[in-house]
Amino acid sequence: MKPKFLEIAWKDLIIEFRSKSTISLMVLFSLVTSMLFSITVPVAYAQSIGASLLWLIFIFVGMLGYARAFIREVELETLEGLKLAPVHPASILAGKMIYNIVLMFLMELVVVPVFVGVFNMSIAKPLLFFGVLTLGNAAFAVTMSSLAVLVIKSRSKELLLPVIAFPVIFPVVSSTVFALNMTVSGRIQGIASPLKLVVSFAVILLTLAFLTSEYVFMD
Amino acid sequence: MKPQIFLRDVVKTYGRFKALDRISLSIERGEKVAILGPNGAGKTTLVKVISGQIRATSGRVEVMGKNPAEFSRELRKNMGFVSHNPMLYDELTAYENLKFYANLYDVESGDRIEELLKKLRLYGRRHSRVKTFSRGMKQRLAIARALLHDPEILILDEPTSGLDIEGRLELLMNLSTLEKTVLLTTHNLSEAERLCNRAVILMNGKIVAECGINEAESVYLKHCRL
Numbered sequence: 001m002k003p004k005f006l007e008i009a010w011k012d013l014i015i016e017f018r019s020k021s022t023i024s025l026m027v028l029f030s031l032v033t034s035m036l037f038s039i040t041v042p043v044a045y046a047q048s049i050g051a052s053l054l055w056l057i058f059i060f061v062g063m064l065g066y067a068r069a070f071i072r073e074v075e076l077e078t079l080e081g082l083k084l085a086p087v088h089p090a091s092i093l094a095g096k097m098i099y100n101i102v103l104m105f106l107m108e109l110v111v112v113p114v115f116v117g118v119f120n121m122s123i124a125k126p127l128l129f130f131g132v133l134t135l136g137n138a139a140f141a142v143t144m145s146s147l148a149v150l151v152i153k154s155r156s157k158e159l160l161l162p163v164i165a166f167p168v169i170f171p172v173v174s175s176t177v178f179a180l181n182m183t184v185s186g187r188i189q190g191i192a193s194p195l196k197l198v199v200s201f202a203v204i205l206l207t208l209a210f211l212t213s214e215y216v217f218m219d
Numbered sequence: 220m221k222p223q224i225f226l227r228d229v230v231k232t233y234g235r236f237k238a239l240d241r242i243s244l245s246i247e248r249g250e251k252v253a254i255l256g257p258n259g260a261g262k263t264t265l266v267k268v269i270s271g272q273i274r275a276t277s278g279r280v281e282v283m284g285k286n287p288a289e290f291s292r293e294l295r296k297n298m299g300f301v302s303h304n305p306m307l308y309d310e311l312t313a314y315e316n317l318k319f320y321a322n323l324y325d326v327e328s329g330d331r332i333e334e335l336l337k338k339l340r341l342y343g344r345r346h347s348r349v350k351t352f353s354r355g356m357k358q359r360l361a362i363a364r365a366l367l368h369d370p371e372i373l374i375l376d377e378p379t380s381g382l383d384i385e386g387r388l389e390l391l392m393n394l395s396t397l398e399k400t401v402l403l404t405t406h407n408l409s410e411a412e413r414l415c416n417r418a419v420i421l422m423n424g425k426i427v428a429e430c431g432i433n434e435a436e437s438v439y440l441k442h443c444r445l
Contacts, residue, residue, distance in 0.1 A: 001322055002322065004322075018348075076309065080272060080300075080302075080304065081320070081364070084270060084306075085323040086293075086295035086323065086325070088292075214289075
């Protein structure tokens with residue numbers, strides 16, 4: 001038997017791959033935005049600001065997609081079923097986080113090659129670039145999933161999430177972009193500092209989210 | 220012996236609105252109790268408080284000696300909940316839905332799922348996605364979900380709401396054979412008479428009467444006229 005949080009994440013992934021309601025929207029949005037950036041931003045600047053633009057796309061897509069894991073449960077009224085089950089709220093939250101991380105990782109696999117191709121970017125440390133992007137996205141998913149729980153009871157949840165998220169995600173965004181630019185240029189000395197900040201921030205938020213999960217999930 | 224469900228002076232407010240007003244109630248193991256009342260009487264709020272889905276504003280709530288608002292794995296494993304909302308995932312099949320819940324409840328799934336699907340006449344459609352099911356089939360599957368872990372307490376919140384006559388009768392037949400502590404909320408007296416042996420009448424968030432199920436109709440009408 002899988003741990004409960006993996007059961008929840010697996011169930012969400014099966015539902016997503018069958019309905020394709022969130023991932024198709026996220027992929028389409030990312031591709032359209034990549035194309036728009038490629039038209040509006042001169043290719044000469046791609047090397048210097050490409051990583052920032054790519055992250056901007058992931059932020060927008062994340063805003064669209066991360067809350068869906070919870071909103072879908074609210075819309076289908078299945079969240080009650082999870083709340084009634086002998087599963088600690090922290091496990092529900094962990095399941096949603098893992099689902100969001102996997103979703104974002106799959107997005108990366110599709111969007112990054114297209115973006116790099118469109119901008120004709122040359123990345124000095126491609127593996128490290130992908131690793132930093134994945135780490136940043138994981139931290140971003142953790143942050144957004146934690147915040148999504150707070151807004152699911154609100155009427156304008158999908159609008160409220162970006163409003164409260166932007167100030168909170170700032171350390172993750174700035175540090176990830178900083179580290180990504182280092183991998184693009186190849187000058188990776190000191191890359192550990194921004195990455196440590198990303199990890200520390202995610203761990204702090206994760207701890208806070210787990211500690212308050214029981215209270216937050218209740219009425 | 221301590222009652223299985225015990226409430227004393229329970230109040231639940233939403234802003235200024237008092238959904239439950241000093242509710243005191245005691246239900247023994249194996250009792251089948253109907254909570255009767257018109258729409259908006261507070262029936263659903265009451266069962267949500269008992270099942271731990273919402274927290275009472277004040278008062279004492281104990282289910283099997285535990286406060287249901289605080290997470291308790293043991294308590295959750297002993298409660299089954301069926302409402303008008305089946306709490307099922309449309310994109311999963313009937314079998315997958317039950318398997319998912321069985322895993323959450325630590326139930327050795329295979330045989331138990333098949334047994335329930337057969338009992339509730341859904342075995343032939345076990346690999347169909349729930350989104351293709353009729354309302355009645357979804358409600359039958361919701362009962363299977365609630366019974367998977369063989370709970371001691373079964374809470375039924377207007378389980379026949381939205382069902383046609385045939386679906387309603389079938390559901391009642393399935394539920395009437397269960398030997399568990401049952402708490403049923405309904406505004407339908409005949410349903411209560413088929414399933415329960417005691418009635419609690421709730422109006423405007425207050426318990427106005429408690430009686431045997433046979434007297435429920437006259438007591439209910441008397442309070443409705445007041």
